Amino acid sequence: MANHGLALRHQFDDVAQQKEASTFGMWLFLATEVLFFGGMFLCYTIYRRWYPVAFGMGSNHLSLMLGAVSTAVLICSSYFMACSVNSAATGKKNALVGYLAMTIVLAIAFLAIEMSEWHMLYSEGLMPGFNFTYHEMDPRHVQLFFGLYFSMTGLHASHVTIGIILLTVMAVRAYRGAFTPDYHTPIEVSGLYWHFVDLVWIFLFPLYYLIARHLQ
Amino acid sequence: MITAIAPTRDNYLTHEYGIKSWLFTQDHKRIALLYLGAISFFFFLGGVFATIIRLELLTPPGDLVSAQTYNKLFSLHGIFMIFLFMIPSIPATLGNFLVPMMIGCKDLAFPKLNLLSWYIFMAGGALVMYAMLVGGVDTGWTFYTPFSTSYANTYVILTATGIFITGFSSILTGLNFIVTIHRMRAPGLTWFRLPLFIWSMYATSVIQVLGTPVIAVTLLLVAVERGFHIGIFDPNLGGDPVLFQHLFWFYSHPAVYIMVLPGMGVISEVISVYSRKKVFGYKFVAFSSVAIAVLSFLVWGHHMFVSSQSVYASLVFSFLSFLVAVPSAIKVFNWTATLYKGSISYDTPMLYAFGFIGLFTIGGLTGTFLATLGFDVHVTDTYFVVAHFHYIMVGGTMMAYLGGLHYWWPKITGRMYPEGWAKLSALVVFLGFNLTFFPQFIMGYLGMPRRYHAYPPEFQIYHVLSTAGASVLAVGYVIPAIYFIWSMRYGKFAPDNPWGATGLEWQTTSPPPPENFEITPVVGYDAYDYSILEEMKVG
Numbered sequence: 001m002a003n004h005g006l007a008l009r010h011q012f013d014d015v016a017q018q019k020e021a022s023t024f025g026m027w028l029f030l031a032t033e034v035l036f037f038g039g040m041f042l043c044y045t046i047y048r049r050w051y052p053v054a055f056g057m058g059s060n061h062l063s064l065m066l067g068a069v070s071t072a073v074l075i076c077s078s079y080f081m082a083c084s085v086n087s088a089a090t091g092k093k094n095a096l097v098g099y100l101a102m103t104i105v106l107a108i109a110f111l112a113i114e115m116s117e118w119h120m121l122y123s124e125g126l127m128p129g130f131n132f133t134y135h136e137m138d139p140r141h142v143q144l145f146f147g148l149y150f151s152m153t154g155l156h157a158s159h160v161t162i163g164i165i166l167l168t169v170m171a172v173r174a175y176r177g178a179f180t181p182d183y184h185t186p187i188e189v190s191g192l193y194w195h196f197v198d199l200v201w202i203f204l205f206p207l208y209y210l211i212a213r214h215l216q
Numbered sequence: 217m218i219t220a221i222a223p224t225r226d227n228y229l230t231h232e233y234g235i236k237s238w239l240f241t242q243d244h245k246r247i248a249l250l251y252l253g254a255i256s257f258f259f260f261l262g263g264v265f266a267t268i269i270r271l272e273l274l275t276p277p278g279d280l281v282s283a284q285t286y287n288k289l290f291s292l293h294g295i296f297m298i299f300l301f302m303i304p305s306i307p308a309t310l311g312n313f314l315v316p317m318m319i320g321c322k323d324l325a326f327p328k329l330n331l332l333s334w335y336i337f338m339a340g341g342a343l344v345m346y347a348m349l350v351g352g353v354d355t356g357w358t359f360y361t362p363f364s365t366s367y368a369n370t371y372v373i374l375t376a377t378g379i380f381i382t383g384f385s386s387i388l389t390g391l392n393f394i395v396t397i398h399r400m401r402a403p404g405l406t407w408f409r410l411p412l413f414i415w416s417m418y419a420t421s422v423i424q425v426l427g428t429p430v431i432a433v434t435l436l437l438v439a440v441e442r443g444f445h446i447g448i449f450d451p452n453l454g455g456d457p458v459l460f461q462h463l464f465w466f467y468s469h470p471a472v473y474i475m476v477l478p479g480m481g482v483i484s485e486v487i488s489v490y491s492r493k494k495v496f497g498y499k500f501v502a503f504s505s506v507a508i509a510v511l512s513f514l515v516w517g518h519h520m521f522v523s524s525q526s527v528y529a530s531l532v533f534s535f536l537s538f539l540v541a542v543p544s545a546i547k548v549f550n551w552t553a554t555l556y557k558g559s560i561s562y563d564t565p566m567l568y569a570f571g572f573i574g575l576f577t578i579g580g581l582t583g584t585f586l587a588t589l590g591f592d593v594h595v596t597d598t599y600f601v602v603a604h605f606h607y608i609m610v611g612g613t614m615m616a617y618l619g620g621l622h623y624w625w626p627k628i629t630g631r632m633y634p635e636g637w638a639k640l641s642a643l644v645v646f647l648g649f650n651l652t653f654f655p656q657f658i659m660g661y662l663g664m665p666r667r668y669h670a671y672p673p674e675f676q677i678y679h680v681l682s683t684a685g686a687s688v689l690a691v692g693y694v695i696p697a698i699y700f701i702w703s704m705r706y707g708k709f710a711p712d713n714p715w716g717a718t719g720l721e722w723q724t725t726s727p728p729p730p731e732n733f734e735i736t737p738v739v740g741y742d743a744y745d746y747s748i749l750e751e752m753k754v755g
Contacts, residue, residue, distance in 0.1 A: 010731070011316075011323035011400070021325040021399045028391045028425055036429035039463055043437070046459060129444025140447065140454035144624055147446025151437065 007183040014111050019185045020068075025188040030196050033162040037200055044207060047148065051141040054214030058145030060127055063117060067209035070113040071201065077106035081167075085191045088184035093177060096187070100171040103194065107164050114157055121146070149208055156204060159197045166190050227727040228632065242327035242731060246486035248313035249628070255301050255309065257699075262296035265289050267690065270652075270683040278670035279623040286669035287354035288370065294357030299379050301342050301610060302388055303471065306478035307393070307424075308337070310620050311417050313628060315393055317721035318411050320402025320739065322429050322731040325395040333385040333392070340382030347374035356667065358468070361449035361460040365441040373442055376435040383432040386474075390424030393417055402720065404739035408502070411719050411743050412495060415502040417483025419509035423470045423477075427513070431467035434460065453477060458523050465516035470665060473512040475577075476608055477505055479616030480547055483569050486623055487551045489717045491558025496745040497550045504543035511540050521592045530589055537587035544580050563715070564638035568619025571646045575611030578603060582657065597667070602658025606653045618645065618696065626702070626710030630727040633703045637695060651685025718744055 018130040049053050079140050080102040087095040118127075125133035136142075166216045172180065179187060228245045238246060269289050272280040281289065283452045312330070316323050324330050347353060353375040355364040364372050397418050401410070437448050438460070447453020449460040495501055517533030518527055551573055560566070582604040586592050595601060625633050659678035664671060671679070713722040718741075724733050741748045 009327075011321065011325065013736075017399055023393050025326060025391060025395045028394055032391070032425050032429045034386050035426055036433050039430050039433035040437070041457065042463070046456070051454075088689060128446040144447050144454040146446070147441075147448060151440055151448075152447065155436075159591075216641060 009068055012059065015182065022185045022189055023192070026192045030192065033196060037152075037155065040148070041203070044148050044152065047141070047144055048207075048211070051138070051144070054138040054141030055128075055145050057137065058142045058149070059067065059208060059210075059212040061121065061124065061157055062209050064209055064213075066113055066117045066120075067205055070110050070117075071205045073106050073110045073113065074198050074201050077103045077110070078195055080106065081191050081194045085184075085188055088174070088179050088187040091181040093174065093179075096174045096179065100167055100174060100190075104164055104167050104171065107160055107167070111157060111160055113126065118150070118153075152204060153208075156197070156200055159200070163190075163194050163197050166193065221451075225725055226729055227725065228730045229630070229727050231730045239349055240331075241444070242323070242331055243729065244277055244312050244316050244324050244327065244330060245628075245732075247330050247334055248309050251304060251308040251312060254314050254334075254335040254338060254341065255304055257297050258300035259360060259708075262293055262301055263690065263693070265293035265296065266686065269293060270686040272669055273671070273679045274683050276671050276673045276676055281669065283669050284354065285410050287356075287647065287667070288352040290355050290667055291353050292348055293531075294635060295353070295375065295379065297609075298357055299382055300344065302387075302475045303382075304337065304477070305613065306620060307417060307420055307474075308385075308389060310332075310482065310624060311393065311420075311478060312389070314413065314624065314721055315396060315417055316400070317724070317728065317732050318414055319397060319400060319405055319718055320720045320733065320737045321396070321400040322733075324392045325400055326392050328367040328393055329388055329483060333388045333449070334561070336388070337382050337385035340378045340380070340385065345374055345378075347371040347378060348482040352373075358464060359435065359438055360464075361438065361455075361457045362451065365438055366450045366452065373439045376439050378433045380432050382437075383428045383435075386424050387428045387432075390428075393421040394425065397421075402737050402739055405720075408499065409739055410502075411481075411681035412484035412498070412501055412505075413478075413481035416477045416484070418436070419505040420474050420477045422509050423474050423512060427467045427470040427474070429731065430463060431471075433506045434463040434467070437463075458520070458525065460519050462516070465519045466513070469516040469519060470509075470512040472605070472608065473508055475613050477508060479572065479613040479620075481503065482620035483572050484547075485717075485719070486565045486619055488744045489567070489623075489715050490563055491555050491560050492716075492746055493554055493558040494742070494746075495550065496553035496556075497546075498743070500546050504546040508540065511536065511543070515540060518587055518592070521589055522596045534587050534589050536681055538584060540582065541584055541650060543575075548577055548580075562639075564633070564635060565619040565623035567639060567642040567646075568615045568622065571642065571649075572612055572615040575607050575615060575646075575649065579607030579611055582607065592750030597665055598660035599656040599664045599666055601669075602666050603653045603656035603660055605674050606656070609637075611649055611653070615645070615649075616644075621696075621700075623715070624721075625703070626714045626739050627721055627726050627728070629704050629707070630710050631703045631707030632710050632714065633696075633707060634699050637699050641692050641695035641699075643690060644695065648685050648688030648690070648692050652682050652689050655681040655685075656681075716746070716749060718746060718748060 008015055008018060012021065060067070080099045084096055084099040086105060087093075087099055119125055122130065125131050126146050127150065128143050132143055134142050167190060170187055174187070228243055232241075236654075238250065241247060241250075268281065269286070271287060272278065272289075278286065308499040351371050353368070353370045353372055355368050355370070355372060359372070359376065397410075397414060435495070440446060441448050441450060441453075441455070445453060448455045449457050452458060484495055484501060515537045517529055517535055518537045521530050521534075551569075582600070586595070586601065586604060622633060624636055625631070659675050660666075662675070664675045664678070710726045712724065712726050714726075715722070720733075720737055721728075723737060
């Protein structure tokens, strides 16, 4: 029980209570995140319903290839995250650090792919507020589509960035041996967050990349 | 009567000294006091804006300040009072101090997060202050689009970012409370033995956690639209301004209950202890808090009866708004039933509680007027609406906040406040409040629009009455500010349980030790069971 004393904070009675509190806290935080993204998903839903053609035209300017690859990359990172939690629970320190590193590398790869997509759209003149020069059918609502696209993927990318920072901190702590099979709640809780970030993308990908394939 | 002596035991105020021991504290009680200082300052600023507004309205022409300045004044009054004072008022001060003590634990579940919440709040507040100093904002606290996104020439992005940041403080405080109440209750303290203040804080926290992110993302979109012209809310750019109103009120209506539910919790505690009776219908009062939290998310459309919202939506929202009256009335009736045949004493917190019940009833009943479609069209954007929500916010929450501050002051500081001055100021607040806001119902009904800096002469009599009342109200707020500060040094030492209350917070010393209790309490009785006090004496 000696190492419990180090990890147990003074306000808790025992380790089990501390673990329950942390996990519950993260689930609640994810509930606020659902509502946070929810506002934007609502905007998307309403305007998609009102301007389906403009949204389809906008969607056709996105690269299905880049979208699909980044989705695959993010799903793989979630897999490695799950492996990290498992390694932490079974006390395999080296595996834990390795899997966390893989998760981080894939997260960075995801951001790199997304930035190249953004750069591509920018060079096509499709970035509202910077150089929006689209003059085909219904430019106002195509602009609305790209405004929402950049807002939502931007918000998601900021969450990925926070995740990278969080997981880096966890990897350093894991490398220093902070976690044991009895105490690895921070890894579990970070895992919950990371899976959530992944899940948001699972919704964003079809809503932006797959909606108008039949129009081509 | 136990005579109180100077506390010699270690307590949270004397445990450590120095500015660092406050700025880096993780003690929920000290963080509560940090919030108290900050929100008192913001309340003072909001009050200054209100004073200038009332002075301007003393005469019909707009002679004291220009129309543009007036717009900034009422915007800043709303922003400071709502986002920087009312929302954190009871939860962040009394809630922070009391939630762990009432449930018998050493601290909140996440003390570092609690301190972080304060810093986030201060960062947001500082940004709003900065926006105010460089030029302010003139959109009203509601930031309606497309004015806020495309036409206003003031510091909308800065102010919205400030509010966006304070929102996270609210979310994290709510999250901390929910986890603490679920996981850290003392042995034997079941859900139905919890003080009703805890139930109301729980319901409040649920709204904070689920509602606040929506206003955050909405203000983010306003800032993005203003900065990059992406056109989500501006019809010229392809968007829809009514969508903004839906998103804004989806949070801002529940926010009314973030502001008033904690007040209801305070009143339940106060009414019970000063009538020496269990709260009548405990479970109904507890569940009415939860019911209000749930209903709060289903009624936002009643702010939009005159927008282009569909008539059928308005009908449904009108009906659902009437439903809110049910749990609200349950509370008022049960408080009254608690008083019935109680052994009532008229201490200062009880005077505030009486004020709350009366004024909340008026505010609530005029709320049902406003939920009526036909009547609402007549008085939309008039002083009738202004009077209605000030009866709830100032007549309700502010009364409860002051009552709660008096009630728990002996526990927080270890000193008593001067009872005579306190009773006097409670009376002054009540009279000043009614004189300020009752005339506004009348002038609103007669057609005086809100947010105008000049008006036709026939409304002057009501504005004069209102301004006179505001002066009285200001006196009623200044007196407690003076004697509270005075009492911290010169007040009589408080006994551990000056009111003979049963809550766990009264079973420890005044002020409490750093970890609240010498030994973790075990609870074997219901809340407000005053017979246990006799047993304790015998024991």
